């Protein structure tokens with residue numbers, strides 16, 4: 001009996017101890033996980049509201065944002081650190097894993113986050129503000145115009161635009177022109193006329209440029225401010241675009257009525273027709289068409305022009321690469337029966353080395369530094385918590401200058417693109433659901449322009465080491481003067 005009692009007592013005691021231990025263990029685990037959950041990335045938040053914004057802008061102005069702001073903090077805190085920029089708590093992340101995590105989790109964990117001035121000027125209906133189904137629908141329309149079938153029809157149009165541009169601005173014996181400014185004129189014409197099918201009229205570029213100047217300005221509408229000038233120009237553009245869109249809709253409806261085939265196909269590659277066709281079908285609104293035309297001009301303008309300028313800068317610095325690139329274009333010309341015969345889509349596929357040169361130039365000088373996302377829920381990353389509502393800044397430099405991904409990263413080596421590279425290490429065009437929708441057009445624009453310049457002109461950059469200014473997109477500070485003279489054919 002005593003034995004039985006002792007046994008029962010020790011059983012009860014063991015159960016009690018087990019319950020207490022498991023309770024303690026659970027509590028300890030949950031408080032540990034609570035602590036773990038609350039572990040914010042290291043870094044300084046700086047002054048109230050301003051945070052470290054002044055240091056950020058100072059470094060950006062000197063085109064040393066990566067070296068002076070990001071790298072300096074990465075050395076202290078590691079590749080994930082917190083700061084406060086323009087009033088927002090922000091986590092800066094670097095590396096291919098970070099790019100992959102944040103870019104491919106768009107809509108699930110983060111959403112792209114643009115400054116209020118950009119949203120107001122591009123319009124709330126632009127693709128950059130869209131999520132889910134609305135985003136997929138707009139991307140689908142843009143992507144069809146930039147599909148292989150669209151490309152086949154785009155190449156001859158781009159060739160005609162480039163040759164007309166060169167005849168207009170580059171002819172007339174030996175002279176010096178501003179390469180960067182002229183490529184902006186060209187890119188604008190290619191987007192409006194070749195991609196969208198809208199004729200460029202006098203004063204249009206200036207109107208669009210006024211808007212673009214305000215995209216990153218402080219959103220204050222004081223008279224004479226960059227932002228108020230941009231808003232005024234945006235209103236004029238809106239009026240002009242609405243007229244163009246309605247005229248296109250009327251034309252298409254007329255055609256539809258007179259045609260037995262009610263499913264008339266839009267002209268291949270002409271994006272305006274595709275936008276308007278989707279509008280007629282009730283899939284998108286007039287406001288969406290107008291906002292996305294403005295967005296496409298913005299997305300293409302400074303980026304493509306800067307990429308072209310940096311390609312020429314690198315070619316000027318590396319004569320051996322220039323010889324290889326020149327041979328690629330001479331070989332294409334040798335297969336033509338006439339010297340003025342245009343390029344085909346197939347020809348552009350032969351420009352592998354040229355595209356390597358352009359990509360390597362964009363690796364060293366990314367036209368887009370990186371961009372902001374906003375956490376739509378608490379995010380666990382790299383052992384830290386990024387609270388819901390915080391911003392995340394991913395950067396192209398974080399991998400483009402990392403020897404882990406690009407051996408001897410400061411050297412110019414286009415041949416490195418022959419080897420496959422780790423996904424999300426080369427991110428000049430971003431990645432994930434918001435990967436650049438104009439990648440193919442930018443590529444064609446660059447290849448065709450380089451082709452005509454190197455086959456038709458002798459050229460010399462006047463200052464191959466011209467400083468790059470950033471405001472907030474990078475550009476050559478003197479507009480890249482280039483001395484040109486037509487080659488004897």
Ligand code: HEM
Nearest residue numbers: 299300303304307367368371428429430434436437438442
């Ligand atoms: C060298 C030239 C270009 C570069 C380096 C470039 C780079 C980029 C990058 C990095 C993004 C992603 C931004 C983010 O994730 O926040 C992007 C998005 C985008 N780009 Fe480009 N871009 C170029 C040219 C163009 C052109 C020519 C067009 C069209 C005419 C275009 C249209 C777009 C659009 C519509 C998006 C937004 C996509 C979306 O939100 O789904 N881009 N671009």
